[in-house]
Amino acid sequence: MADQEKREYNLRRLHSLLGVIPIGLFLMQHLVVNHFSTYSEEAFNTAAGFMENLPLRIVLEFGLIYIPILFHGIYGVYIAFVSEMNLGRYGWFRNWMFMLQRLTGIITLIFIGWHVWETRLANAIYGTEVNFDMMASILSSPFMFWFYVIGVLSAVFHFANGLWSFFVTWGLIITPRSQKIMTYVVLVVFVVFGYMGIASLIAFAS
Amino acid sequence: MAEEKKSIKLIITRQDDPDGKPYEEEFEVPYRENMNVISALMEIRRNPVNAKGEKTTPVFWEMGCLEEVCGACSMVINGKPQQSCTALVDKLEQPIKLAPMTTFPVVRDLAVDRSRMFDSLKKVKAWVPIDGTYDLGPGPRMAESKRQWAYELSKCMTCGVCLEACPNVNDRNDFIGPAPLSQVRLFNAHPTGEMHKAERMDALLTEGGLQDCGNSQNCVKVCPKGIPLTTSIAAVNREATIHSFKSFFGSDYHN
Numbered sequence: 001m002a003d004q005e006k007r008e009y010n011l012r013r014l015h016s017l018l019g020v021i022p023i024g025l026f027l028m029q030h031l032v033v034n035h036f037s038t039y040s041e042e043a044f045n046t047a048a049g050f051m052e053n054l055p056l057r058i059v060l061e062f063g064l065i066y067i068p069i070l071f072h073g074i075y076g077v078y079i080a081f082v083s084e085m086n087l088g089r090y091g092w093f094r095n096w097m098f099m100l101q102r103l104t105g106i107i108t109l110i111f112i113g114w115h116v117w118e119t120r121l122a123n124a125i126y127g128t129e130v131n132f133d134m135m136a137s138i139l140s141s142p143f144m145f146w147f148y149v150i151g152v153l154s155a156v157f158h159f160a161n162g163l164w165s166f167f168v169t170w171g172l173i174i175t176p177r178s179q180k181i182m183t184y185v186v187l188v189v190f191v192v193f194g195y196m197g198i199a200s201l202i203a204f205a206s
Numbered sequence: 207m208a209e210e211k212k213s214i215k216l217i218i219t220r221q222d223d224p225d226g227k228p229y230e231e232e233f234e235v236p237y238r239e240n241m242n243v244i245s246a247l248m249e250i251r252r253n254p255v256n257a258k259g260e261k262t263t264p265v266f267w268e269m270g271c272l273e274e275v276c277g278a279c280s281m282v283i284n285g286k287p288q289q290s291c292t293a294l295v296d297k298l299e300q301p302i303k304l305a306p307m308t309t310f311p312v313v314r315d316l317a318v319d320r321s322r323m324f325d326s327l328k329k330v331k332a333w334v335p336i337d338g339t340y341d342l343g344p345g346p347r348m349a350e351s352k353r354q355w356a357y358e359l360s361k362c363m364t365c366g367v368c369l370e371a372c373p374n375v376n377d378r379n380d381f382i383g384p385a386p387l388s389q390v391r392l393f394n395a396h397p398t399g400e401m402h403k404a405e406r407m408d409a410l411l412t413e414g415g416l417q418d419c420g421n422s423q424n425c426v427k428v429c430p431k432g433i434p435l436t437t438s439i440a441a442v443n444r445e446a447t448i449h450s451f452k453s454f455f456g457s458d459y460h461n
Contacts, residue, residue: 005412012417013450083420084376089285090424098373098422165421171444174437 011075016169018072019162022064027159031152031193034200041132044203048131073109080105101161104154111151132204139205152197160190213237214246215257215301218265220315228312232257232301233265243283243290243304244269247316267316274430277365281316282307287370289430290316307370323364326382330415331406332389334399346397359392359438361431368425368435374418381418384425388438394445404461407449416442 033051037044054060080102087099118138122128139145164186167173173182216233234257235249247267254264270276272291279290282305284298295302310318327333336342348356362385369375369383390410393399410416416439425435452460 008413009411009415009417009446079420082376082379083373084378086371086373086424090371090422090427092424092427094421094423095373098420101420168421168440169443171440171442171447174440174444176434176437179436179440 012079013169015072015075015079016162016166018068019159020166023068023072024159024163026065027155028193031156031196031200035196037132037135037200037203044132052130069112073105073112076105077109097161097164101158101165104158104161107150107154108158111147111154114147115151135204139201145201145205148201149198152201153194156190156194156197159193160186163189214241214295216246216250217301217303218316219303219305220265221306221312222263222314224311224313231262231265237295241295243281243293243295243298243302244272244279246295246302247290247304265316266314268318275361275363277320277363280307280318280365280367280370281305282370287367287428289365289367292430307366309370309372309375310366318366320364320366323366323369323383323385326386327364327389329382329412330386330390330409331402332386332393334393334396335402336398348397352395356392356395358431359388359395359433362389362392362433363431365430367428367430371424371428373422373424374420379418380414382414384419384435384439387416387419387442388433388435391438391442391445394442401461403445404449407445410442411446411449416446 029051033047034044036047083098083102085099085102087095119130119134123130128134139148164179164182167182168179173179213234214237216235218231218233219228220231221228233250235246235253238245244267247265251264254262256262267281267290268278269291270278272279274289274292277289280287281290282303283290283293284303287307290304304316306312306316306318310320310322313319336345364385366385368385372381372383374381375383387410390406394403394406419439421436423436426433426437429435
């Protein structure tokens with residue numbers, strides 16, 4: 001069978017896989033490191049410093065973060081574009097999740113674009129120091145604080161609900177019962193990581 | 207009970223030909239007991255006069271079995287895609303709004319062309335091939351419990367309601383929709399059909415196939431036959447995962 005014909009299938013499966021591995025794993029790691037900011041400024045700087053000094057950092061960043069997110073984000077916009085929201089007629093829970101998954105994907109992409117510019121590219125280009133103080137000064141503006149709150153919650157929602165879809169897409173949960181239980185599991189994921197993200201933002205801002 | 211509900215009000219989205227502009231027309235037909243939408247439409251056909259009293263063309267629609275097994279009379283009734291034969295007037299809010307399903311090209315008025323669904327069934331080989339030059343014999347037996355389960359999937363009448371409700375079946379997307387995905391599961395489960403499983407999976411994973419499902423799960427909610435479409439989709443997803451692994455890591459033959 002010509003593999004050319006399965007291009008779309010392969011891309012969709014790759015898109016689903018990358019969303020969890022490595023992007024989802026990276027998101028969880030990122031939120032855990034950020035959460036050190038709730039302990040103290042030094043604790044955060046130490047944790048962030050540890051990540052910064054990982055060997056082959058630039059390879060890790062490109063291989064596990066930039067390239068997967070670029071693919072996932074750009075292909076994701078295409079996926080959102082080829083769907084047509086019909087909540088007006090069919091306002092059921094899963095249809096809401098379907099719409100929110102696409103909406104939070106777009107918001108997250110915009111947020112990540114800004115976030116990478118501000119906290120990574122600025123460092124690479126101008127040598128801006130990335131530490132607790134940097135975040136504190138960014139988040140001292142109420143606009144940026146709320147922009148970050150929306151961005152972080154969108155990212156966590158997109159990950160949690162995407163995790164549910166991942167389990168369906170790969171055929172790991174089939175029965176309505178298993179899909180329902182998974183809904184509760186990813187709800188816990190959303191609450192836990194959403195809490196960690198917001199707590200870190202508050203710690204930086206205060 | 208002297209004629210309390212004297213008439214039924216209907217607002218029908220009409221279209222004169224496949225390229226025509228849709229327009230709405232109101233009708234009032236005399237009420238009878240136990241009417242369904244089709245008998246109301248028949249009343250209009252008998253006396254094609256609209257609510258303003260003007261003579262008009264009779265409203266065109268498709269129907270077949272009149273007992274919700276053929277799928278031909280599907281339309282959007284008060285915003286909900288369903289069969290007009292089992293849509294009982296007494297249970298509908300008035301005025302009853304009738305419109306053709308939007309996913310399919312309109313032939314005329316309420317009749318749509320569902321060819322794409324039949325093409326999809328051909329594409330994914332939703333059948334058990336038994337034709338040949340000699341008698342193939344009776345074939346393997348099927349467990350009764352499995353037959354009963356498979357019967358539920360076989361109730362699909364390609365009515366198009368699941369495609370109508372699916373947000374990924376639209377002009378920008380060539381997704382074949384939920385119905386044929388479930389049919390693949392049905393024929394893959396059949397003891398003889400199973401012999402062609404790999405072929406069916408290969409066809410299902412081409413452009414517009416299984417991967418385009420976005421899990422909005424509207425299909426399973428609207429299916430008039432209660433077919434577990436989303437369970438089928440997840441099951442075929444698992445089959446696709448296994449199929450891909452076998453194709454990539456396995457040998458040069460697998461089923």
